[in-house]
Amino acid sequence: MTLIEPAPGGSHAPRPSDPYVGGSWNDGLMRATVSPSLVGRQADFEALEDAYADIVSGSTRTLLIGGEAGIGKTRLVAEFLQSMPPEAIVLRGQSVDFDRDAPPYAPILAALRSLAQEVGEAALFDASGPARDALALLLPELSAGDQSNAPVRGGADRLYDAVAEVLENVAAVRPVVLLVEDLHWIDPQSLGLLRFLIRVVEDSRLLILLTFRSDELGRGSALRALLPELDRNRRVERRELARLDRRQVREMATAILDSPPDEDELAQVYVRTEGVPFFVEELVCCSGVRSIDSFPDSLRDILLARYEQLGEPTQRMLRLLAAGGVRVEHELLVEVCDESAEAIDLAAGEAIAASVLVVDGTAYAFRHALVREAIHDQLLPGERVRFHTRYAQALAVPSGGGGADATAISYHWMAAHNVREAFIASLAAYQQARSSFAFATAATMGERALELWEQVSDAVELAGRTKVELLGEISYVLRNAGESERAILLIDEAIALSDPADAAAYALLLRNKASYLANIGQIGSIDLLRQALAVLEGQPPSVLRANVLGELAARLMLIARFDAAIEMADGAFAEASAVDNRARMSVASNIRGFSRLASGDIEAGIADLALAREYAVGNDSARLRYWVNQSDALNLLGRYEEAVRTAEEGAERARQRGVERTSGAVLLSNVISPLYALGQTQRADEMLDRALELDAPIGFSAPLRRLKVHAVLWSGDRPLAERLLRGWDASLRQQSRLDTQAQLGLALVSGELALARGDAAAAWSDVRVLIEPERHPFAAYDLPLVALAARVLAAARVTGRALSDANGEPRSSGALEGDVRIALSAASVWPTAPAYAAIVDAELGGPRGTGTDPELWQIAIAATADAVAPAQLLPYAQFRLAEALANAGDRAGARAAAHAARDRAESIGMGLIVDSVTELERRVGAATADHRDAPADAASLDALLTERERQVLDLVARGLSNGQIAEQLFISTKTASVHVSNILRKTGATTRTEAAYLSAHASP
Template sequence: MHAACGRRVLIGRAAQLAELTAALDRAAAGTAGVVLVSGDAGVGKTHLVSALTRAARERGCAILVGQCAELGESMPYLPLADALWAAARAESPESDAVRAALDARPVLGRLLPDAEGAPGSASELGQQQLFGAALGLLGELGQERPVLLVLEDLHWADRSTRHLLTFLSRVLQRERVCLIGTYRSDDLHRRHPLRPVVAELLRLPNVTGVEVGPFGPGETADYLAALARGAGPVTAEVVERVHTRSEGNAFYAAELYSAESTGEDLPAGLADLLLSRVERLSEDAQRVVRVAAVAGRRIDDELVRRVSGLDEAAAGEALREVVSHQLLVPAGTGYTFRHALLREAVYADLLPGERTRLHADFARLLAGPAGGRRGSAAELAHHSLAAHDLPAAFAASVQAGREAQRLGAPAEAFEHFDRALELWDAVADPEDVAGTDRIDLSLTAVRASGQAGEIRRAISRLRRLLDLADPADVRLGVRIREHLASYLGDIDEDAESQRVARAAVAMLPPDPPTYERAAALATYARTLLYSDPEGEMPAIAEQAVEEARAAGAADAEASLLVTLGIHRELREADAAVAEVFARARDLAVADDNHPVALRAAFHHARTKFDRGDLAGATLAADEGVKLTLENGLGWSTFGTVLRSLQYLIHYTAGDWDEAVRLADGFGIQVVRPPEAQVSAYALFVEVARGADTVDERLRWMAPLWHGETFLTYVARGLAAEHALWQGDADTAIHHVYRVLDSLHPYETGVIRIAATGLWAQADRAARARAAGDDATAWAAAEAGDDLLRRARLVATTTWDGHPRAWLGLEGRAWLARAEAERLRLDGDPAPDAWRETADLFTFGDPDGGFVYEVARSRWRLAAALAESGDREAAAVEWRSATRIAERLGAAPLLGALRELGTRARLDTGRPASAPSGPFAALTVREREVLKLVAQGQGNRDIAAALFISPKTASVHVSNILAKLNVTSRTQAAALAHRENL
């Protein structure tokens, strides 16, 4: 790891550096100023000030940097002496001036280490005389060049230095001096001598404070990437782990990242540094900190007192001392550690027996008398396990899992159930204590894992359960296989999903009807949607509905209704299918099967969206998301897609402010596929607006999209658009083919991706034609034919080869876009194709529909009309697209429109006047070509300037010569000059 790289790169401090630089600029202009820079130890104050000193050096400033040391009051004026000594001996432009100024002021010279009688004589100097000398030296240096004086680590400053700081802050006025002081805010306890000084100085008009806060997650990621430069990429998991533990502290992050390669839990040097702060406390205060470390991140007064064994007065005084040193900080009715790593260090430093005893004390207090528990089951389980009380830990873990389920927290429920399963063999009568058997508890844990979005983990557990289950228990075998098939389908392992579901169905006879067989039939029917070569799905699903009703399996019936609804929709274009989905949702909700209810809710909203009913889709999606969040299923399979669909509907309707509000909860720094899938949707607006966050969001997703089809489709499809807006067709094409490789060839998403690929190939061909590169233009046309073939195939055929009855309004519009782009690829402006595309994207509402795509289509339509010579019609479309782009804040599209407006002269705001004289017969495009001919440009230059092919340019020139009745380009150019074209 190259730590120097990380230290040289300034990350996440742009605002603070701008404020410091502004103070330096004011000083250079003759207004002195003082800036006090605060922040926790290791947060990056010195790094920030170093960036300022480099900037000041580049501006020709005189630089004086001094540092305080942890020496108490024994070295008066240490930072000033340090600054003067270093500047006088440095090979810098100001060194001669500093030496001359010191020679003229012996009182300052005697501060230096090599002065006679130094350093002790400094304390005998007249303070006012020294202060005046320091002020005079700074003023003298400032006459030649601005001065930057940096006094670091003022929390260690001696009394004399604090007086000097106060003096200079009060009297520096017109001197060209900028004074920067840094101090650790976490060291300024209530009685710290610098605390009142800072409070006093910040009231002065020329003194400002700058706080250096911790890194955000993205800044930590950038910082670790800088540290690791040349050593390979830093994974998202490592970034999350380091950021969580360091809490954005740069020094802690660097130390923890270094420890990642050695396997250290907490680097010894970092632990020693953290513990040194605790060792300054009294014995009672140290005891309180140790008790708090065992309690966790948060603790209240009563628990501190009872576990520490201190009486109320002693405990209160100890807490006051700890809080004054900012090791614990008040939070609500209790206290938390100022930094989690401090708690880790204190906890790790406890003796094993001491740690066990303290955990046992907490467990006893939390359990309460006679089983009346005072704390949560999760807390009790934690302390009981650490105290090696396994029966209590087991019982509390089961209870904690059930509490988490009731609270809609499936991830936490899984962790608690998983801990109970680990303890199963270590306790007596586990079934009596848990109220269930081991297999049922395991299935409960699996369901919690799936609801939390950890689908692959759930699949792994189910496969192991198949090996553990009693083969004679057929109904249990069916349950396990049904769950496994369902989860396999969620990750697009369709073939295995169908095989496992078919096996589950075959294990039980249809008579008598059973819940397990009904559920297995529902899952099997769902798998047949995607691969049904024998056409058996409708009959099986209808039969399964009857079996589900006979078995009282309402949730299985609901799932079957959804499957039948999708099947009908594909083959019959039945608009009433939305009501089928709504009925299935209500049935599943009544049966308390929320995963099935969410699947139905998604398709209810989705089918309204596909039919252009954006208002109805919004209401349906909002209801679905509410159901999701109320039951803690936000990261389940349909929880994520419902939240994504809710965002997509607002994006489509042009309500981008609401879409951005929803995306605020998506997160950029993602480490799990469900998080990445939701986060990817934020790219729709970010790419369309050209936001700075696009590259960062894609960087976090990149390690996760391999093998994740849905994520690849959304993220890489939008990455392709992002590349195209930046003029990088080759990168866009690469993304397009990676998406197509991952999608099922009959998946409707292929159409949009193919259209994006055709956009890229059309841009590529236009550049090739302008450069005379016929081979590349031909290759682009071949690739375009393949992309259009794929799009047409999906538009007309379902997965199993049947004709597709319903594509959806958006699907039809994207197909039209693909057709129009294919024509553009050949250099054909094709205004009719682009007009059809724009009309289809309105979804039948001239003022609504897919607002952004309407604007993008009208941009292409305006260009096509202008190229065809109808500039007035082009201006109408151009103005419409521009208004939409301005309202949405779609910067890349707006930039393209403005370029088109300038090039085709569409931005005049008024209809073009009719041409007159010898040019009356020329079209708008021909007049544009004639202007370029008059400038002496050849056909290839004309083609490049107007984004047409050289062949088209040649045709325009021939038409111009014929209409002007001239025989050469020279004659045409002369006529253009004579008529002042």
């Protein structure tokens, strides 16, 4: 009797069964069963149940189940999924064990195809919303007849959006559980998509279950690098499954044997398996379990114990299956197997009954990957070649309209040592992966083709391109895969093999290398672009030359070489006009406009930017570049509300186009920065945190990171700001080598942090970039740094700290002040200059030049109240006025100025100023006589304090420290400190003891 029933027409397919319920077959050699109960995993099972309960209530959750091979990850998840209620949709994906040849998106595609079966193809595509075209690219067999043949725009990000949209929309109707097993084998594209889902999908009824072998996370593992990020995500829980103890091994053995095992035998089982559940099952179930002498001696023997006691036909079929991977479709097995359908049934039935194989839908799967690996190692050389050849040939004939999986075909031809066919398949896999934006897989397949190139006599004909052309293509793919260092190695080889006489091809390679260098923060791009121009000298006008000129102009603009950038942009515009390329005309106008504006020719710059918008119509790439520079320009000019509207428009288009993590990230920073300048701190904070979760590449995320450090510092949490900057400092400094905005922005935030901790020397080392010889001024970014430099000089004068010039030579503060004022004068045409100039004058005013002149701070307050001044400047100036008045002995005036500073600072969330005001009030005795003479009763305290402050005061009265108060009220120590400061200020108490006294005498 077979365990697989013939399907109509004579074909056969596995019948669904529970892979974890042991069979009763026993030929006297082996107990063909597994443990009928889940042992030692109750807490883990309950964690899964709790996670499902959370998603039912509307909270997305992710559980990572880790552990060594054989620890029981799959068994645990399978038991849990069997307990799912009928309304839950369970989607399964299995990572493919083909090493670096894993097909792109394999587990995700399996999950989506099962979802299509569950909800219907039409409903699946409807659920994808505006990203339908990207989903169709992933599932072409499901979208046949519904394609516009239009190229998918936006790259991998758009694919990610499509999958997220589908899961969110389906989960809105029914809870969804997405299981992806063996994450240690996962392809880079699937891992990136899962990372995106985990980070972005927040409030959907989606449970993501991931299993992985924690003992296979090598030093270079992408999953190993991702785990710390996942551990920080509050919606993610990671559980490591432990080995069984002796008591649990006895429990498992008793369940398998239906009776308690002999204690000596149990001791041997425990020692040899070390409590790994899979090995316990294998050892207990193998023949001779009643004889200690017959126990297998090695791990390999344990893994092969069941296999070696099967019949030869079954062993032969298992070796063939092992060449196909952990999971092989029944129809594919029929294609590659020489045996009759009945013989396949008999062999499969025997292997299933022996618990070597399990049925997984329409496929056979090894009960454990370790068994598959052990059996595959048994293949003889001739078998290896024959079996892998059969799989490659069978897979080359696609079924179901989905197209051949060229990546798997390449793997099998390589395993079969057929170089020519492996070369052809690798090229096909390269093209296939590239078309679906699976750049990591495309790069792997392309590099394999390059490795085989010299071994194939007609490689050029088969490839349809030269080796140089393929090197150039693959370097571009590597760049898109985030491997710019590797891309540079390949493009260097292409350049070395190229003929400069082929001007267009050679110049394109130089231009691409310039781009790759910029991606990793390396210098050299400008020289390469100039070389490319020299190569193209004398050539007819072309889009390539317009592109090179435009990119050179952009590089010069980024380092504040505005005159040179304008000249190059003029050339780019002329070249683009000659070939009638409006997109390149837009880019040239854009760069020229921003460069003119930044150099002080504001009206001409605005006119050029308007021209860029006109020429960008119909071209999303040019439009996005316009939105980036236009919104940045408006923000720098102090036109904050216009900047927000412009950047929001661009950010939405970037999201729709699927480039939210690149151009979209920059545009989001251009929304957030003017929101802070407007004082809309809460909205800016929320948007900033969401933008950072996109985890954009450093070239696009650097502004967001600087904004985050700055925002945290101004909120009053200096320790957190310090930690953030330490974590990001290396990448931010690398980026600052190529971008003056990045350089000045980093100097500003790093200098403010140093000054906040009282280190004027360190702060000066950051801000003295302003006085470096031969620097190119950038008014909009220089002004905040000039104001900070003045503040640092004043602080150094107070402490008597000596400072040095840009060469590290000591100089007098007077000479350094002269340099700072020169920098201020160079920026005087900028709209925000009056506010910053007033701040500089006030910072350096007073008898000793230390910022103690109240009249100058009054002038600064008037200047910073202007709408073009960032909102943070006014409360800062008000606080400094309070300090100056206190220094002059005008305590009443100081209290009034401090009160105004507090009100303004609190309204825009500037905790740093609030804390400073509180400290100043404590020093000058800001409490009123009314407060000190007021009766200390409960009513009066309740009128003064908030409910939370009254709770804190009660704990102060009990003698608790700020840290202990924080623990009691589940708040941070910093928050507890702020509450205590507010209590002292409101009650007029000068010490915690006095506050405790007031609390005791105010008790009802």
